[in-house]
Amino acid sequence: MAFADPRLRAGEVEQDRLGMPRTASGRNAVVFRLTGPGGPWAVRCMTRAPAEGARRYNALVRHVRSSPCPVLTAAEWVDPGILVRGAWWPVVLMPWIPGGTLDTAVADRLDEPRALRHMAANWRVVLAQLRRSGVGHGDLQHGNVLVDEDLRLRLVDLDSVWVPGTGQWPRSEAGHPDYQHPHQRRSAEAFQLDAFPASVIFLSMLAVAADPALWELHTQENLIFRAPDFRQPGRTNLWKRLAVSPDSRVAALARHLANDCAQATDPGRGPEELLAVSS
Known part of the structure; x- marks a missing residue:
């Protein structure tokens, strides 16, 4: 009864041990896993529309x-989406992508520096694909990066995406503050949107690979x-600890990021x- 789309109306929502819908909450949406025609879906129900x-x-x-940009999860805007208290709200529908968020993947591999460096290398592949496609994600942060068992990375939550040829859009989000340049440009486009947070993520993975004790600075x-x-x-x-990292590359990258x-x-x-x- 809650969904308008026939694919969703025919599905079943994954439940927890108490029989309640299992959810993952972000800043702008609550995500449900729904199994229906075509396999499992991730249904992002907006708490505020981007x-x-x-x-x-x-x-x-x-x-x-x-x-094509394979690292971006295929997503479809569905409006009307879900009925809430007599009003229709949009939802974003996408295939369910197996894996955990980036912070969970790092936490699970604190004693595997080689795996962390491999993830950092795969992160460069993700960014290269974004550049080739000309797309800007707009909100790179750990919760929007999924990592599978083979350490491949995919991007989700495309509410702030920038696409070439569409003119000037109001920026949907300012981006997560723990990933954004202190003087970020509101007019940035394409990879300019992602360059600084991409470097923050890259350096963070390499730094923790070299010194796992840095993970004590992690919060949710x-x-x-x-x-x-x-x-x-x-x-x-943090900057002082990075400057004396056992990995000289980390110290050099940190110096340039600080600049x-x-x-x-x-x-x-x-x-x-x-x-x-x-180099």
Whole structure:
């Protein structure tokens, strides 16, 4: 009764041991796993609709037909989606992707530095595919990166996606504060949206691989960096620990990322650019 789409009406929602729907909650949506025709689905039910949501998702569907981006999970904007207290709300429908979020994957492999470095290398592959497709994810952070058993990474939550050729959109999200440049540009497009948080994620994985004790700085909201670190480049406890990392590459990358934080007009550089100047 709650869903308008026949694919969802015919499905069954996964339940927990108490018989309640099993959910995963984010900042903008609650996600349910629903098994129906075509296999298991992830149904993102909005707690607040993203700016230009239908337009973003429909533009992305059109764009990836000619410029595929396998690391982005196929997603469909469905409106009307779900009936809540007499009002219809949109939902985003996508295939259920097996795996856990990036922070869980890192936590499970703190004693496997080789696996963490492999994940960091795979992260570079993800970013290369985004660049080739010309798409900007817009909200790179640990909760929007899924890691499977083979350490392959996929991106979910496309509410802030930027697609070429669609003009200026209001930015749906400012991005997770523990991943964003302290002077982020609201007008950034394509990979500019993702360069700085991409480097934060890349450096975090390499840093923890070299020094697992850094994971004590992890909370449910971050990997190891917090927003105050970006506002005080080179001066917080984390920066000081990165400067003496057992991995000299980590120390060099941290130094360049700190320099990027200090730039008021630069949105930051991605991992490839930081690696180039660190070599």
